[in-house]
Structures are given as C-alpha cells and as structure tokens.
Amino acid sequence: MELRSRSGWIEVICGSMFAGKTEELIRRIKRINYANKEALVFKPVIDNRYSDDEVVSHSMQKISSYPVNNTKEAREIIEKRNKLPYAVAFDEAQFFDSELIRLAEDLANKGVRVIIAGLDLDFRGEPFGIMPELLARAEYITKLHAICQICGEPATRTQRIIDGKPAHYNDPTILVSASEKYEARCRHHHEVIKDE
Ligand SMILES: [Zn+2]
Numbered sequence: 001m002e003l004r005s006r007s008g009w010i011e012v013i014c015g016s017m018f019a020g021k022t023e024e025l026i027r028r029i030k031r032i033n034y035a036n037k038e039a040l041v042f043k044p045v046i047d048n049r050y051s052d053d054e055v056v057s058h059s060m061q062k063i064s065s066y067p068v069n070n071t072k073e074a075r076e077i078i079e080k081r082n083k084l085p086y087a088v089a090f091d092e093a094q095f096f097d098s099e100l101i102r103l104a105e106d107l108a109n110k111g112v113r114v115i116i117a118g119l120d121l122d123f124r125g126e127p128f129g130i131m132p133e134l135l136a137r138a139e140y141i142t143k144l145h146a147i148c149q150i151c152g153e154p155a156t157r158t159q160r161i162i163d164g165k166p167a168h169y170n171d172p173t174i175l176v177s178a179s180e181k182y183e184a185r186c187r188h189h190h191e192v193i194k195d196e
Contacts, residue, residue, distance in 0.1 A: 093118035123160035146184030
C-alpha cells in the first residue's frame, strides 16, 4: 500500500472591509496556479462590485470565478466535473447560506484544500452569518487588519455610514437608495447607534 500524506483542510481568511481579504485569497489562488494545480473559485451573485465572473480586489487584482446564487449551485458545478480540483475557494463567504458549512467539510474530508474569505463581523460589530462556524471548523485562520481611519491603529470593524451618520443597529444589512459608505475602524472608534 502506498503511504502518502493526505491533504484536505479548511483555511479561513477573515477581517473587516479594507483588510485585504480578497487580495490574500487571490495571492493563494495564483500560487496554486503557478504550481499547475487547479482551483475553482466561487462568489455570491450579490457581490457584483466590479465584475460578474471575476473576483477583483480593491487594488484591481483579479482571477476568474463562478458567481452562484447559493451553495447548491456551487456543489452542482463541482460534482459535474470528472475529478475534484486541488482547491476550492469561496469569496464573500458571509453571504452564503448555511449549506456552505457542509460543503466545505465534505470537500476537505475528500482531500480538497478549501479556502474561505469573508467578513467575520457585520456593520454592528457582531459575528456575521456562517463565519463563526466556519472559523471554528477551520484548520487555519488568518485574521487580517485594516487601518482605523480615525486613529491609525489596526482596525477590526467595519463602520457603516448612512447619509453622513453612523448606521443604526436596526438598519437592514442591505439598504436601497440610501447614500452609504464604509470605513475601517478599531474597536474604540466603531460606532453603532442603538435605542436605549
Ligand atoms: Zn481607532
């Protein structure tokens, strides 16, 4: 019997907005491609900031990706193939449904390197969607920091600003027709308006 080390694990890249998560994801995918190994990249359809079928970082680095509406679509694309790729990556994982947890586990158990990038905290500063569970199940975690736009210290939070003011705790995650923007902030300069 051939003795060989087994691959297959989950690695998560997390942090606030402007921390460079997508850039780090792209760096890892390019390294895999240089080694002539195959990587499939998925992203949620909701994220069409720059391009429909590419993952693009703020610094305009890009790689091609499959935009999917849900985890089921990603699973179908993977299962239609003859053999499993070396790696499967998911960008903006906080927007995926909870089936992604099962899919990531299944792939890692079958020997696939699973790379997940996403926001660990939402604009309220609370754990975002399925990210806490993915972080708990991951073998490797990279937590990236941005720079607080107020004090210059490492930023772990995403400040949401609507019409020039900090967002309210009860604001929906996606607003239509408001003028909103985001900034990186440290714990001490992250503001969320709450009713008493
Ligand atoms: Zn600060």
